[in-house]
Amino acid sequence: MSAPSWEKKPILFLLLATATILVGTIVTMVLPFAWVNSEEERIAGITPYAPLELEGRDVYIREGCNNCHTQTVRPLVAEVVRYGDYSRSGEFVYDRPHLWGSRRTGPDLARIGGKYPDAWHFQHMAEPQSIVPRSNMPAYAFLSAQGVDPSGIRRKMEVLGFPFTEEQLDALAGKTEMDALVAYMQKLGRDLPRGEGSTPVAPTELTNPFAGDAAAVAEGALLYTEHCASCHGADQQGGIGPELTDGWDDGDLFSLIYAGVPEGGMPGFSSLGQERVWKIVNYLQSGGR
Amino acid sequence: METPQYNTAIVRSFIHWSLLWGVVAILVGILISFQLIRPELNLPPYLTYGRLRPLHTNAGIFGWAIGTFFALFLYMVQRLCRRPLWSDRLARFQLWFFNATIIVAAVTLLLGYSQSKEYHELEWPVDLMVVVLWVIFSINIIMTVIKRREEQMYVSLWFMLASLVGVAVLFLVNGAAVPVSWFKSYSAFAGTNDANVQWWYGHNAVAMVLTAPPLAVFYYFLPKATGAPIYSHRLSIVAFWSLIFMYLWTGAHHLLWTPIPDWIQTLAMAFSIMLIAPSWGSVVNGYLSMNGQWHQMRENYLVKFLVLGITFYGLQTLQGPLQAVRSFSGFIHYTDWVPGHVHMGTMGWVSLVLFAAIYYLVPRLYGNELYSIPMANLHFWLVLSGQLLYSVSMWIAGVQQAGMWHAMNPDGSLTYSFMETLVEMYPYYWARAFSGIIYVAGVGLFIGNLVLTARKGKAKDVTPVPAGAAS
Numbered sequence: 001m002s003a004p005s006w007e008k009k010p011i012l013f014l015l016l017a018t019a020t021i022l023v024g025t026i027v028t029m030v031l032p033f034a035w036v037n038s039e040e041e042r043i044a045g046i047t048p049y050a051p052l053e054l055e056g057r058d059v060y061i062r063e064g065c066n067n068c069h070t071q072t073v074r075p076l077v078a079e080v081v082r083y084g085d086y087s088r089s090g091e092f093v094y095d096r097p098h099l100w101g102s103r104r105t106g107p108d109l110a111r112i113g114g115k116y117p118d119a120w121h122f123q124h125m126a127e128p129q130s131i132v133p134r135s136n137m138p139a140y141a142f143l144s145a146q147g148v149d150p151s152g153i154r155r156k157m158e159v160l161g162f163p164f165t166e167e168q169l170d171a172l173a174g175k176t177e178m179d180a181l182v183a184y185m186q187k188l189g190r191d192l193p194r195g196e197g198s199t200p201v202a203p204t205e206l207t208n209p210f211a212g213d214a215a216a217v218a219e220g221a222l223l224y225t226e227h228c229a230s231c232h233g234a235d236q237q238g239g240i241g242p243e244l245t246d247g248w249d250d251g252d253l254f255s256l257i258y259a260g261v262p263e264g265g266m267p268g269f270s271s272l273g274q275e276r277v278w279k280i281v282n283y284l285q286s287g288g289r
Numbered sequence: 290m291e292t293p294q295y296n297t298a299i300v301r302s303f304i305h306w307s308l309l310w311g312v313v314a315i316l317v318g319i320l321i322s323f324q325l326i327r328p329e330l331n332l333p334p335y336l337t338y339g340r341l342r343p344l345h346t347n348a349g350i351f352g353w354a355i356g357t358f359f360a361l362f363l364y365m366v367q368r369l370c371r372r373p374l375w376s377d378r379l380a381r382f383q384l385w386f387f388n389a390t391i392i393v394a395a396v397t398l399l400l401g402y403s404q405s406k407e408y409h410e411l412e413w414p415v416d417l418m419v420v421v422l423w424v425i426f427s428i429n430i431i432m433t434v435i436k437r438r439e440e441q442m443y444v445s446l447w448f449m450l451a452s453l454v455g456v457a458v459l460f461l462v463n464g465a466a467v468p469v470s471w472f473k474s475y476s477a478f479a480g481t482n483d484a485n486v487q488w489w490y491g492h493n494a495v496a497m498v499l500t501a502p503p504l505a506v507f508y509y510f511l512p513k514a515t516g517a518p519i520y521s522h523r524l525s526i527v528a529f530w531s532l533i534f535m536y537l538w539t540g541a542h543h544l545l546w547t548p549i550p551d552w553i554q555t556l557a558m559a560f561s562i563m564l565i566a567p568s569w570g571s572v573v574n575g576y577l578s579m580n581g582q583w584h585q586m587r588e589n590y591l592v593k594f595l596v597l598g599i600t601f602y603g604l605q606t607l608q609g610p611l612q613a614v615r616s617f618s619g620f621i622h623y624t625d626w627v628p629g630h631v632h633m634g635t636m637g638w639v640s641l642v643l644f645a646a647i648y649y650l651v652p653r654l655y656g657n658e659l660y661s662i663p664m665a666n667l668h669f670w671l672v673l674s675g676q677l678l679y680s681v682s683m684w685i686a687g688v689q690q691a692g693m694w695h696a697m698n699p700d701g702s703l704t705y706s707f708m709e710t711l712v713e714m715y716p717y718y719w720a721r722a723f724s725g726i727i728y729v730a731g732v733g734l735f736i737g738n739l740v741l742t743a744r745k746g747k748a749k750d751v752t753p754v755p756a757g758a759a760s
Contacts, residue, residue, distance in 0.1 A: 003441045004526075007441050007442050007447075008440055008441055008442065010431065010434045010435050010442065010450065011435070013442065013447065013450060014431070014450055014454060017447075017450060017451045017454055017455075017533060018454050018458070020530065020533050020534045021451075021454070021455055021458065021493075021533055021534075021536075021537050022458075022537075023534065023537070024534065024535070024536070024537030024538035024539075024560070025458070025489065025537050027538065027556070028485075028489065028537070028538050028540065028541060028553055028556055028557065029462075029485060029486060029489040029537075029540070032482065032485055032549070032550060032553055033482060035550055036480075036481045036482045036485070036549070036550065037479060037480060037481060037482055041481075058473070061403060061404075061405040062401035062402075062403060063337065063339045063340065063401065064337070064338070064339025064340050064342060064343060064401075064403060064405070065339055066405055067338065067339050067342045067343070068338070068339070070623055072547050072548070074546035074547065074619065075546060076546065076619055076695070077697070078694060078695040078696070078697055078703060079694075081697070081701065081702070081703055082694070082703055082707070087547065087548050088548055089480065089481040089548035089549070091480075091548075092479070092480025092481055092484075092548070093479055093480050094479065094480070095479060095480045095483065096475040096476040096477075096478070096479050096480075096483065097404060097405055097406055097475070097476035097478075097483050097487070098476075098479075098480050098481070098483040098484040098487070099405060100484050100544075100547060101623075102407060102543065102623070102627065103623055103625075103627065103628070104623040104624070105325065105711075106707075106711075107707045128328070129328070132708055134708060134711070134712050135328070135708065135711070136324075136325055136326065136327075136328045136711065136715075137328060138324070138328055138331035138333060138337045138338055138339070139328070139331070139333065140333060141333075142333050142334050152469075152470070155469055155470070156469050156473075156475075159467055159469050159475060160475060226706065226708070227706070270702065271702055271703045272702055272703070272706070273698045273700050273701075273702025273703070274700055274702070275698070275700070276702075
């Protein structure tokens with residue numbers, strides 16, 4: 001039995017093997033460059049990173065945050081409810097490299113920008129468990145002790161061809177890597193106009209279904225501890241967020257918690273559902289403070 | 290004229306070093322598995338999960354797997370070509386350059402110099418060291434093959450040569466970057482393009498590093514261990530060419546439901562399903578080569594490692610395509626199911642086959658019998674149970690977390706907050722950390738057995754090339 005000639009000719013074999021692996025490569029890896037990041041995918045409002053944001057992104061890369069956090073929201077219903085509108089290709093045109101990640105040990109961060117105030121991020125980065133008690137995130141307090149290097153950032157901006165002003169670079173004096181990382185967090189997902197589906201519509205009927213229900217007060221207290229206490233304090237004394245005061249109408253309080261106050265740094269809690277938001281309202285109104 | 294001699298010293302040296310890097314990979318893996326349950330074990334800035342996890346994967350892939358493939362390729366190529374290495378000096382240089390690269394890689398990763406791309410984290414100067422390493426290795430292998438004294442190239446040589454060109458193409462394209470400074474660069478590709486290139490690389494690194502080379506090892510060492518030939522040459526041919534053709538279409542199954550164009554996702558999904566056939570071509574060929582030899586599963590510890598290894602390859606190449614289906618990916622992706630899958634391939638398939646090959650070689654390299662077969666059997670059972678505990682606990686964890694992530698109330702709100710899903714993972718993380726300890730105990734026995742074998746034997750630097758047919 002004689003073997004086919006490629007089994008006896010190593011150079012021919014190498015050429016054939018190379019050609020074989022190039023077929024799928026060309027179709028699925030080379031060809032897409034014609035579609036991806038083209039004019040059709042452009043999204044108005046998506047802007048390059050400012051100097052401080054870019055430095056924050058490089059800190060994110062250096063610390064390997066992408067090993068635990070993804071940055072792409074899939075068009076699946078639970079995912080859009082949890083994180084916000086699904087990701088579009090045009091959002092990522094300035095991302096070198098992409099940071100989509102492959103594992104969510106922590107939550108997705110594609111829409112984290114604007115969700116929490118800066119103070120929340122500073123405290124959470126320095127001591128994650130002070131805000132999320134059973135979190136397994138490492139503490140990054142050391143970033144506050146490390147300054148940024150304006151001349152290095154200038155070179156990075158030039159290499160990437162991102163626009164910047166001298167004022168922006170001057171403003172970097174005295175900034176730390178923590179400032180940079182928080183600036184980057186607040187940039188993520190911020191450029192995309194909020195889709196209609198991502199703003200929850202509060203129900204029209206606004207009466208507290210749990211009024212006078214003592215068991216529900218206890219459940220509300222637990223929900224408060226998990227979701228509210230990190231900013232408003234265990235005793236509602238305030239902290240990152242304001243002190244919680246009396247004199248609210250049930251319905252107004254519900255709407256505020258349900259939809260949040262994005263411009264004031266208060267996230268909306270519609271993803272908890274109406275029932276649990278009402279339990280928090282019921283707890284706050286019950287004099288349980 | 291002098292009798293030509295096989296260079297066995299270089300094989301021995303590569304095995305020593307790859308074992309060291311393998312132990313490092315496992316120990317770092319155990320440390321980070323504990324960090325996921327006890328965040329206070331993170332010691333910033335150098336020893337955080339974010340910096341150690343790439344060290345774990347790089348030490349495993351580049352140190353343990355590729356280091357051992359260097360040893361085994363250099364061994365197999367001489368015997369399959371019935372001649373000494375083309376250049377012993379180049380191979381010796383490669384050994385030291387390999388260790389230098391691994392050390393520089395470890396140090397730079399801990400310093401935070403990273404391109405962030407999975408399994409391609411090393412920054413550009415270290416990337417270039419990897420390129421030099423691969424080029425000198427490839428030249429030595431290819432020149433040895435060209436100047437061979439055996440007309441036909443055995444199936445193991447096909448897989449070896451394919452992995453040489455495959456890795457080169459993948460690594461060079463995905464590593465393309467614009468340097469900003471000595472230890473910082475930006476990818477040549479942006480956003481969605483970068484993601485697509487990365488997972489074309491990432492998935493085919495699995496093909497060209499963790500599939501083709503261990504198959505080359507399997508096709509060589511199974512007949513060596515059993516004394517019976519591979520069942521079908523024709524099946525080897527079909528499985529080889531279809532494998533290297535189909536693999537390259539499938540990278541985007543890592544990106545299902547992301548913004549890359551749908552048609553790429555669909556192609557990746559279809560080819561992933563088709564890939565079952567060539568994968569199982571090798572599995573079936575392996576199983577049928579055991580015809581009449583199954584009693585060796587009881588009597589021959591090498592066969593046990595090899596047959597369980599190819600079995601995990603078979604399971605891996607069924608589970609992988611399942612995960613590559615859109616609906617299942619939508620459910621399971623980003624959960625701990627995926628590390629469960631990956632570790633069946635690395636701790637199961639690849640490492641079991643490498644253990645067998647090293648067990649076969651070390652007594653021959655030291656002119657001695659293996660110190661203890663019962664120790665080898667215990668090693669087998671420990672690594673098998675460690676790996677199963679790892680994978681099974683992570684699969685259960687992944688299904689639970691996926692279910693909790695996707696659970697919704699009748700009013701369209703989420704049933705669980707993110708933290709409620711994470712705290713449910715901690716018991717499984719304990720099981721996983723414990724599985725690593727079982728596994729490393731097995732590897733400790735393995736290395737102890739090899740050391741005792743080496744101590745009683747005498748290292749042989751060369752072996753005469755037999756005058757007869759190739760073996």
